[in-house]
Amino acid sequence: xxxxxxxxxxxxxxxxxxxxxxxxxxxxxxxxxxxxxxxxxxxxxxxxxxxxxxxxxxxxxxxxxxxxxxxxxxxxxxxxxxxxxxxxxxxxxxxxxxxxxxxxxxx
Amino acid sequence: xxxxxxxxxxxxxxxxxxxxxxxxxxxxxxxxxxxxxxxxxxxxxxxxxxxxxxxxxxxxxxxxxxxxxxxxxxxxxxxxxxxxxxxxxxxxxxxxxxxxxxxxxxxxxxxxxxxxxxxxxxxxxxxxxxxxxxxxxxxxxxxxxxxxxxxxxxxxxxxxxxxxxxxxxxxxxxxxxxxxxxxxxxxxxxxxxxxxxxxxxxxxxxxxxxxxxxxxxxxxxxxxxxxxxxxxxxxxxxxxxxxxxxxxxxxxxxxxxxxxxxxxxxxxxxxxxxxxxxxxxxxxxxxxxxxxxxxxxxxxxxxxxxxxxxxxxxxxxxxxxxxxxxxxxxxxxxxxxxxxxxxxxxxxxxxxxxxxxxxxxxxxxxxxxxxxxxxxxxxxxxxxxxxxxxxxxxxxxxxxxxxxxxxxxxxxxxxxxxxxxxxxxxxxxxxxxxxxxxxxxxxxxxxxxxxxxxxxxxxxxxxxxxxxxxxxxxx
Numbered sequence: 001x002x003x004x005x006x007x008x009x010x011x012x013x014x015x016x017x018x019x020x021x022x023x024x025x026x027x028x029x030x031x032x033x034x035x036x037x038x039x040x041x042x043x044x045x046x047x048x049x050x051x052x053x054x055x056x057x058x059x060x061x062x063x064x065x066x067x068x069x070x071x072x073x074x075x076x077x078x079x080x081x082x083x084x085x086x087x088x089x090x091x092x093x094x095x096x097x098x099x100x101x102x103x104x105x106x107x
Numbered sequence: 108x109x110x111x112x113x114x115x116x117x118x119x120x121x122x123x124x125x126x127x128x129x130x131x132x133x134x135x136x137x138x139x140x141x142x143x144x145x146x147x148x149x150x151x152x153x154x155x156x157x158x159x160x161x162x163x164x165x166x167x168x169x170x171x172x173x174x175x176x177x178x179x180x181x182x183x184x185x186x187x188x189x190x191x192x193x194x195x196x197x198x199x200x201x202x203x204x205x206x207x208x209x210x211x212x213x214x215x216x217x218x219x220x221x222x223x224x225x226x227x228x229x230x231x232x233x234x235x236x237x238x239x240x241x242x243x244x245x246x247x248x249x250x251x252x253x254x255x256x257x258x259x260x261x262x263x264x265x266x267x268x269x270x271x272x273x274x275x276x277x278x279x280x281x282x283x284x285x286x287x288x289x290x291x292x293x294x295x296x297x298x299x300x301x302x303x304x305x306x307x308x309x310x311x312x313x314x315x316x317x318x319x320x321x322x323x324x325x326x327x328x329x330x331x332x333x334x335x336x337x338x339x340x341x342x343x344x345x346x347x348x349x350x351x352x353x354x355x356x357x358x359x360x361x362x363x364x365x366x367x368x369x370x371x372x373x374x375x376x377x378x379x380x381x382x383x384x385x386x387x388x389x390x391x392x393x394x395x396x397x398x399x400x401x402x403x404x405x406x407x408x409x410x411x412x413x414x415x416x417x418x419x420x421x422x423x424x425x426x427x428x429x430x431x432x433x434x435x436x437x438x439x440x441x442x443x444x445x446x447x448x449x450x451x452x453x454x455x456x457x458x459x460x461x462x463x464x465x466x467x468x469x470x471x472x473x474x475x476x477x478x479x480x481x482x483x484x485x486x487x488x489x490x491x492x493x494x495x496x497x498x499x500x501x502x503x504x505x506x507x508x509x510x511x512x513x514x515x516x517x518x519x520x521x522x523x524x525x526x527x528x529x530x531x532x533x534x535x536x537x538x539x540x541x542x543x544x545x546x547x548x549x550x551x552x553x554x555x556x557x558x559x560x561x562x563x564x565x566x567x568x569x570x571x572x573x574x575x576x577x578x579x580x581x582x
Contacts (some may be wrong), residue, residue: 087178
């Protein structure tokens with residue numbers, strides 16, 4: 001717990017943490033704002049679109065890979081799998097959402 | 108220099124996610140919005156790879172590109188090929204992949220922090236301190252737990268939707284067991300803060316996976332859309348923890364955006380079904396199958412032939428079609444459009460009554476009917492069509508069950524009690540097409556079948572409707 005104390009003792013770090021909290025709170029409200037008043041027929045495509053967007057976690061997976069030790073095979077294997085699954089989430093998510101929305105556009 | 112450029116790319120990515128989501132909330136701009144989000148995502152991914160600073164072995168670059176290549180091909184093909192009826196399953200599976208991705212990142216980072224000092228470089232730009240920040244650990248463990256729950260939960264939701272697991276499985280007192288189990292996971296995670304045994308993290312991983320299974324298993328199939336939406340926001344939160352871990356703003360924006368929007372969407376969906384989220388998770392559906400057995404005096408069931416149905420419809424003024432998931436499963440959405448057109452030619456007014464949760468997700472039925480070119484104006488939402496039923500001559504219910512079950516209004520012991528339904532019993536005639544007398548998705552009996560105004564038209568939806576269209580043509 002001396003770790004926490006050392007962080008709190010450093011004003012720069014406290015500033016950083018407070019900034020992060022600001023960011024999180026504002027982002028939460030943006031998320032709520034963005035969904036407000038959406039007609040129920042768009043719920044499914046919207047859920048699917050949101051599903052694709054959280055695929056951004058792939059950026060973290062790529063980051064892990066880039067920082068991996070090329071000798072650490074466990075790490076590489078897990079990282080490879082993470083990037084693969086993340087890509088599935090992103091590509092599959094956006095493509096299936098596009099397919100859904102394509103149908104709405106016909107009329 | 109490169110890292111500044113990357114920051115700007117992440118900023119553009121973040122803004123594109125917000126804009127994309129906003130545009131997706133409007134039918135006119137929805138498709139463009141999705142593409143805006145996809146463009147931002149592509150930019151963020153390419154930027155992360157190309158603008159990375161420091162020495163990276165070509166093997167690693169190769170592996171990353173290979174993983175992306177495989178993922179793109181498989182993801183693209185699956186998303187393109189799968190039938191629209193299977194769409195909810197697909198969303199569920201893709202969501203699970205994202206959760207698994209978040210969990211794997213945490214697993215790797217946990218090992219890094221425990222084995223080497225690598226993490227220090229990573230967190231340097233978040234919290235430039237000499238030790239491993241407790242915040243870092245917290246993010247790793249939170250990402251692991253939430254991501255794993257989202258992954259295994261999504262897989263169970265997928266299996267439930269595709270019918271492999273069709274009955275809710277409930278341990279006795281499952282709510283208490285699950286709650287205790289969740290507390291145990293949190294306690295174990297707290298314990299991991301202290302100990303230096305990296306292998307224990309796999310135990311936490313396993314526990315979280317198991318919790319995801321136990322969390323979704325008891326929930327009834329009819330509530331799956333809500334569960335998927337909830338798990339969707341879980342994955343968002345897991346991604347956001349990844350963002351904290353690396354001080355990566357595009358992950359933070361994307362994750363939090365989906366986390367909060369997804370939670371709100373979940374609540375809105377629950378409202379559409381008039382089922383508080385708490386009941387969905389902690390199961391007011393509990394003991395559902397048993398309670399419906401109790402109501403005895405059911406009356407008798409009348410059959411109707413295709414020829415009689417055709418005659419009845421031919422001489423009606425107003426017909427309302429209530430499409431359900433069964434229609435989609437039988438791939439009968441095109442035939443029903445044909446039926447609608449032939450009736451319209453004869454001067455019969457035809458409308459579709461769309462229950463908010465018709466299909467497997469809100470709006471799913473609209474997508475399916477839009478696919479077969481049904482005019483958008485003919486799809487009438489529940490609140491608008493309900494007052495019209497008393498003036499309707501024939502209601503044709505195809506493959507729907509729970510959304511027309513009067514027990515939702517009359518039987519407080521029914522698991523779907525309180526859910527708004529389509530008041531089809533106010534119409535002059537009801538014709539229900541079903542394959543057999545099996546109960547609906549929620550696993551409960553429907554007293555509407557025994558209503559004196561009701562006739563059952565048994566058979567596969569596509570086959571029966573094709574016959575009906577042929578019969579009408581001869582008239």
